Amino acid sequence: MQHSIKSIMGIDRDSQFATRVIILSIPSAMLFIALTIFDQLSPLLSFICYIVIIIFNMFSLFPISYELQTLRKYIYSLANEQDAAQNQIRLSEKDAQELADAVNSIHRFWTSKADTLEAQTISDAAVLDTLPDPILMLDLEGNITGSNLAARNFLGTDITNRNIDTLFSTNIFIASVEKILKGKSASESLVFHAPEYHNRRIYTHITKLPWFSKGRATAVISFYDISKALSLEKMQSDFVANASHELRTPLSVISGFIDTLQTTAKDDDDARDAFLDIMREQTDYMSMLIEDLLSLSRLEMAQDKELKDKVDLHEVIDDVTQALKIKAFNRSLNVVVNELNRIPKIIGDNQQIHQILQNIVDNAIKYAQENSQITIELKTVEEIPAASGQNVAQGKAVRIAVNNKGVKIDKENLARLTEKFYRMQIHKDMKIKGTGLGLAIAKQIILHHRGNLTVTSTTYNGTTFTIYLPVKQK
Ligand SMILES: Nc1ncnc2c1ncn2[C@@H]1O[C@H](COP(=O)(O)OP(=O)(O)OP(=O)(O)O)[C@@H](O)[C@H]1O
Ligand SMILES: [Mg+2]
Incomplete structure (x- = not known):
């Protein structure tokens, strides 16, 4: 019902069709009125002729009005981004069809332009996002x-x-x-x-x-x-300050003793021997410190060095334990190596891996409780545990756990052990010698090998440093 109100014979009521038919019939209407007035045609015949002309106009105007309306609807559907390719129109009037073709080609042009633009925008956004x-x-x-x-x-x-x-x-x-x-x-x-x-x-x-x-x-x-870069800069200047401070302390001790030997203790043989012993100790400390500083700087410079040695960890552990044998003996320590399964050779830097184990086993010997046992346990594992902010290698790895008995290290100290120059107060008080660089060096090398280092400490089990090194680097 509503449909019949809105359209007549398929043409919408709001189109100009009826108006056009009426306007087109006005001249003939006037002609018939004149002919009737001047008695040239009977009113009935005039009316019939007029109706015939109206019907004729309706038939001749119908196709063009209908197609114009179809075209209008089609253009609206394109504007509303309906899929025009699906229902492209075919019109019988030549002019209307040409108009439809022109509209289609404009639409195709803008669609392709819009597609290119959209693709460009997406790729620009992707580039920006990277x-x-x-x-x-x-x-x-x-x-x-x-x-x-x-x-x-x-x-x-x-x-x-x-x-x-x-x-x-x-x-x-x-x-x-x-x-x-x-x-x-x-x-x-x-x-x-x-x-x-x-x-x-x-x-x-x-x-x-x-x-x-x-x-x-x-x-x-x-x-x-730039916070990170600035904190790195600060770390570097702190490092220089720390290193100079560490070097200045033994130097001033030595220089003080030289003064004393040149003046008050000039002729005191006992004092001279005692002072020379202290000076030897201080120079030993200085050369240790310089050696560690050089190691660190060499390591920092060799960050990109390719790791390609086939490292036999049995050999490394043998060398390290042999070198530290006397030190362990002097503290009545028993060093035991346990291999829990067959350990493959790993890819890395032979000398650097020696250094990690040297530093960690040396610590175990230095800080262990006298008369106890140090255990070095080797095992292969399926993967290295993830470490926050650190890139660890995927795949198989070797786990080396070095345990010594001794006082439990509390949480605050555990977190700071690998900082450069950091030494626990208790060990400074016990006058155990060290520069506080050994673990920083070990950590640096482990990072270079994309491994991981963890430390745990309990009163009952003592302290365990666990090193993870990947079997392969790629
Ligand atoms: N196995 C351990 N048991 C208890 N404390 C340890 C152990 N290893 C390291 N520490 C503590 O961590 C600190 C830092 O160790 P690190 O090896 O870096 O330096 P260091 O041993 O003092 O000096 P260096 O190794 O350069 O001679 C040590 O001073 C000590 O206080
Ligand atoms: Mg050490």
Whole structure:
């Protein structure tokens, strides 16, 4: 029912069809009226002729009106992004068909352009997302119009359309952004603290986009987190300060004794012998320290060195235990090596692996309780346990656990053992010699081999250093 109201014979009521038929019949209507007035034609005949003309007009106008209406609907369907390829129209009127073909070719052109544009946008976004540093795009008001993955990870996933001043409160940064947006500067670079983001120190570069760039974006901001680099720099300067301090202490002891020997103790033979012993001890310590410092710096420089030796861990452990035999004997320690299964040769740097075991077994001997047993246990494992912030190798590995009995190391100390120059107070008080670099060196080498080092300590079992080294490097 409703359909019949809306359309007549397939032509919508709101189309111009009826109007056109009536307008086209007006001249004939006037002619018939004139002929009737001047008695040239009877009113009935005039009326019949007029009706015939109207019917004739309806028939001649019907196809073009109908097809125009079909064309109009078709164009609307294209505009509403319905799948036009599925229902392409065929029209019988030549003009209407040509119009439909023209519309189709325009549509095809824009569809392909839109597809290319979409593909380009997707690939641009993918490229931006691969960049490790956060990037933001801003409009003229400072609202975020775009961001890459790193930016969303850094600032949150819901940043689109938020204003930059709702994300950062640091005045110098916001002022620089404003300067760019107001066109007072073409680019700005600065370093600032971001209290909202763990007080990270950020280097930022803000650039105005060229005037010919289309779209809403007016400026691009890139961020570089320089906190890590700065803390690395600080670590390096702390290291230099620590190293100089460690060297200065024995040097001043030696220089003090030289003074005494040259003056007050000049003719005191006993004092001279005692002082010379202390000086020997101090120079030994200095050469140990220099040796360790050189080892560390050599290791840091050899970070990229290819690991290609086939290392026989039995041989390494034999060498190390032989070298430390007297030291262990002097403290009445019994060193036992347990091989829990067959250990394959591993790929690594022979000399560096010697050094790891030398340092860790040496510690076990130095810090073990006298008259106890040191156990070195070897085993293959299916994989290296993951370590946070560290890249460990996949696949089979060898686990070497070095255990010694002694006082339990508390949690705070355990966490700091591998720091450079870190020594536990208790051992300093016991006057056990050491530079505090042995474990830092071992850790560095293990990192280079993509292995792992863990330490556990209990009152009953003592302290166990567990080294994981991958069997293969790839
Ligand atoms: N097996 C262990 N048992 C108890 N404490 C240990 C053990 N190994 C290391 N430590 C503690 O960790 C600290 C750091 O060890 P590290 O090997 O780095 O230095 P060090 O032994 O003091 O000096 P270096 O090895 O350079 O001669 C030691 O001073 C000691 O306090
Ligand atoms: Mg040591």
